[in-house]
Amino acid sequence: MTQLSLATVLAEAARKHPGKLAVVDSATTERITYADLWQQTLGYAAGLRELGIGPGDTVAIQIPNLADFPRVYYAVLAVGATIVPMHLLLTADENAYVLRDSGAKLLVAHSSQLANAVAAAGQAGIDVVSVGPPAGVRRLEDAAAAVPPLRTYVSREAEDVAVVFYTSGTTGKPKGALLTHLNLVLNTMVNVFDIHDLRDDDVVMGCLPLFHTFGQTVGMNGTFRMGGTIVLLARFSGEAAIDLMVKENVTIFHGVPTMYIGLLEAAAKADRLPALRLCVSGGASLPVAVLEKFDQTFQAKIFEGYGLSETSPTATTNQPAFGARPGTVGHPIWGVEVEIARPEFDDRIELMDTGELGEIVIRGHNVFAGYLNNEEATRQAVVDGWFRTGDLGTRDAEGFITIVDRKKDMVLRGGFNVYPREVEEVLARHPAVVQVAVIGVPDPVQGEEICAVVVADPGGVTAEELIEWSKERLGKHKYPRQVRFAESLPLGPSMKVLKRELRKTYGSAE
Incomplete structure (x- = not known):
């Protein structure tokens, strides 16, 4: 069988670029070279082995965008185990379900997440160890300090499962998607070498959640595969991201549409903007109006x-x-x-x-x-x-x-299919609209009616104005008959707008 481990991504980067800066952790101010990151990882891997973790075991990790995320992530891979990244916004009950369903043997949690982690692990009947500042449970750092680091990573077969991603569960319970070493190594390689002109002196903004597949594969694994530097931001805001990107000379930004909207809002108040070379958007549809405005504002x-x-x-x-x-x-x-x-x-x-x-x-x-x-x-x-x-x-x-x-967001109004994205694109071009999501709400005559939930500029706009704007630009069956204003739109752990929450809130709207 073909041997392949996702741990190779960091191991080889440490061999090729030992003295280069791999991670800048903006929360702890750590600046870590590839050689040091790999040594720390092998130390953590030895600590995991000391705690009884080995090939074929499953380890859940609950860590924000801090240097401890890559350290623990690659340590789990290095010891031959499978990773279950835990969403940071879920309740202890929701996390307990994931721990039980995945068959996790251990949960490694950052001390900032410990209250939730201990409650979830307690329900699931598994052990927790912490990383980060001392926090009252056994620490992975202590287990690692008691034994010598591993010499190298444990090899796996290419089709073995490396990571189990739990999908957001729009229908019933979340499902664990099994991603193999081959899946993730190849996706990382193709992202880095076949798509864009990426260079090993690029500095990448790491503000997408690392527990999510986009931040993990495209952001973290991609950066390490090309030997670049990733700058981690634990809590995204447009202002914090712009300040950090300017300070660290970030050249590449990966984000979801809500982040690009946040950067545009913050840019109006910023003294300086970063000199970005390349931006990538995914996770949800990016309104063309946002793409154009970003290009004008950031020249990227x-x-x-x-x-x-x-x-x-x-x-x-x-x-x-x-x-x-x-x-x-x-x-x-x-x-x-x-x-x-x-x-x-x-x-x-x-x-x-x-x-x-x-x-x-x-x-x-x-x-x-x-x-x-x-x-x-x-x-x-x-x-x-x-x-x-x-x-x-x-x-x-x-x-x-x-x-x-x-497929499930399509609105059937009076027998006609209406696709919310088309309506959103039109409303996003209105100068007073910051963000918009369109849903179908029950209607006794049409079956479903089009409802736009809008986050508006402080300057304000009326529902009538937005309906009129849409009426001029969309077919008779497509324009929204209802407009609701909100201070913000509900976001899931991966920063996508949760339309199911909007349907719950506005679904009985008159």
Whole structure:
């Protein structure tokens, strides 16, 4: 069998760039070279072995964007175990479910997360160790200090599971997506070497949550694979991110649309803006109005991409080789096929023609190994070798993929399909709209009615003005009849807008 470990990403970077700065931790002010980070990692790995962790075991990690995240992440890999990254915004009950379902043997939590971690681990009946400042439970640092560090990492087979990502559970309980060493190493390699012009002197902003697949693969693993420097920010705000990027000469920014909106708001008050060379957006659809305004403000182009936890994550992206087209998610990455299939067939994949709207399906080295303990969900998701994304989209004659919407977010108004994203794009262009999400709400006449939930500029705007703006720019069945104002939109752990929460709040709106 082919041997491959995701731990190689850091091990080889330490061999090739020992004296280079790997991590800047803005919270603790640590600045760590590759050689030191790898030695610390091997120390932690020995500590984990001392605590009874070995090949085939599962270890959950609950750590913010601090230097301890990569140290523990690669230590778990180095000892041959599988990682379950815990979301930091979930309740102890929700985390206990993940710990039980994943079969985790140990939870390594940063001391700042300990109250939640101890409660969750208690419910799941497993042990907790802490990293970070002393905090009243056994510390991984102490276990590591008692034994010599590992000499090197434990090798694994390429198809062994490296990381289990729990998907946000929009339908029922979260599902554990099994990502192999091969999935994650290849996605990291293709992101770094096949898509953009990345250099080993690049400084990458690490503000996407590292427990999430985008921040982990594209941000952390990608930076280490190319030998760059990642600057970690534990709590994102536009102001804090701009200050840190200017201070550390950041050249690359990875973010989700809510972060780009936050940076634009903060830019108006900033004395200096960072000299960004490359920006990548994913996680949700980026309104074209935001992309254009960002380009004008920061003099930096955003390349929008697309992927899911189940696809390691990157599946498609705008990339220089094919040209970039705002409003699309570009072309499939190297070694991955992305097609449009008939959404009405559950039991087979029937591909559609250029320009036709259907379900986006993916196959290639990035597709996961299935859902943990859930054969039925795996069978529904992977059909004829293709992963069904649940997203609706098109592919044009030049091969650009456009995401139209989630299958389940489509609104059926008076018998007509309305795709919220199209309405959001129009409203996002109104000068007083900071952020917008469009949902369907029950309606006795139309079945569903279009409702726009808007975060507006302090200057203000009325619902009537926004309805009129939309009416001029959208078909009669598409414009929102209802506008609700909110101070902010509910965000999930990966900074996506939670439309299910909006539907709960506004679903009975008159």
